[in-house]
Amino acid sequence: MALSRRERIRASWSRCAERGLAVDFLRVPFSDDVDTDSRLVHYAAPVLAALRSSLANEPVAVLLSDRSGLVLRRECDDPAFLKALDDVVLAPGATYSEEAVGTNGFGLALADDRVSLVASRDHYNHSLRDYICAGVPIHDPADGATVGALSLTVWSRTPTDLLSALATQTAMNIEARLPGRAGAGRLPGAPETPPDHGRVLPKQRPSQQPRHRLTRIEALERDAIAGALARAGGDAGDAAADLGMSRATVYRRIKYYGLKGVGKDQQSR
Template identity: 30%
Template sequence: MSQAGLPTSPEPALSSGDDPREFAAVLHAMYDAARSGGQLPARPRSVIGESWERATDAGVDPEHGRPVDPLEISTVEQRRVESGLESILESVTGGLDILLSGGENLLVIADATGHVLWRSGGPSALRRADRLGFSEGASWSEKAVGTNAIGTALATRQAVQIFSAEHFVRTHHSWTCTGAPIRDPQSGDVLGVVDVSGPASSIHPTTLALVDSVARLAQSQLRDAHRMHLDVLRSVAAPILARVGAPAVAVDPHGWVAAIDRLAPRPRIALPRSLRAGQQDISGIGLCDVEPLPGGWLLRPIEAGTSSTGVTVRISREQDGPSTVQVDSMRGSWVVTPSPRHLQIIELLAAHPDGLTAAQLSAHLFGDPARSVTVRAEVSRLRKQFGSLIATGPYRFSSSVTVVS
């Protein structure tokens, strides 16, 4: 057991050979006794008992939950972009198709706050979920609806299966749900939860192992994608470090080292949350010149008597080939070939040094200020390449950048 009393490995709600109907009857009796303060016929699993305590402390109504208005679809779309989960959707869906084939179960992917971002399933499963408010944008954290596979997996950071009256809210007792957290291999944070929910009668102990395996496969894919990202960053940074001829290191946004020269080798550097271009103190290194790289940062310890310089962004629109954006600094340069849409955004920001709101950018790009969700998603992707060179609130090139077009 862990220090918190939670299982250190996935624990199915039902053992192989158990009768679901008999077990459900025991759980209902246990639940009713717990609610009325009577003698419990059995003790709940530790993961359930501790979750019930958290739900009670949060003030969740065991009869109806704590209704929370779902997020607007525009906010859901934005969260999908920012969640870090889009790239693994296909593998998660493919890995769990077998559990959806009967039409009774629902596949849900929620973000790190427990809000439902995607769901799929047969028409009857979707209708049953809608009656519970189990829809895209709804919160299924423990604070909102008590014990459930999404919220409890987030709270415990473990795969978990919740059956029948183990759910804190009575209206959920006809369900069984199985959830497993998906962790970010770069930061170690939980990105979200993959969940399979359906009628209580559909429970099977092997479901937990399958859902947990699919979540771990998704994490492996994210890890492989991170390695590829570091390889690309290394290919950009290596010639720059060679030209610098002084101590320097290239890191990704989470501080993982892609290339290092004349500094003690280390796998990762602790970066401040507000890292930006310019001079900044870096833990374990000291005061550094910080310059953006495509998908990361160049950190160069500052020697006495030296100072950082600004950055020049050169936009080259070609007639017979792809247009490029070149970023030049004192330490080197790198080139990006943006998509046509990203090139439009870059040129608009260059033409409006005071900045543009998402609605204003939308009006310029689409002739419609209402498509700001699409704009925010595109700028979010663009900033992954240019980092703090593009500032927000409103969107603009930062003051340290000179734009040449």
């Protein structure tokens, strides 16, 4: 039986304590030797750039690491948020594995090989508790090996429901660009060349519009959930598992965005 998010956080904290990591002092391993021309960076760059453009001037950082947790790339347009990230050395060249800095989005995603939401006080180190991080492992479509991770990082006051879906969809879009077996590097139903530099547009469209204008992040989340529903044949439970979100959250967001989704019990009727 899969562990719940809270159980995974507790297990991560236990591992951090066993390693003797400090909770009140942040020492981030840093290297100037970052391979900015790696295979992962090459194929992920258009996806990250497209997402950055969609989130222009929003305090959201889009980060890419290799499988060791070494940060390879950071995309963000908000100067104040960039400075705050520099203060905790969350930048290319830093290693943000669980072993190095404790429980965080990158670290937990790589340690558990699962979508991981680490919110404010979930972070083992107190210096990171001003942030919420949604981390997603990135796999090679040829053999399924973990090649890196994606993390979306925001201030701790930001609603967390939005991050996991958006981070998961972005990681899938990166995987869709990685070369592999015939057809393995492309999402089901996606065109050969994804539009908007790697962003796969969902087939499903809202059946009704929300009562207020969506923020940029909400619009991206709506597209991510709609895409997951399309891949799952409309099954909301499977879409939730695909995105690393709870079923209850996905059902709420389906209703909020006016999307069409059903459960397996309804499909069999």
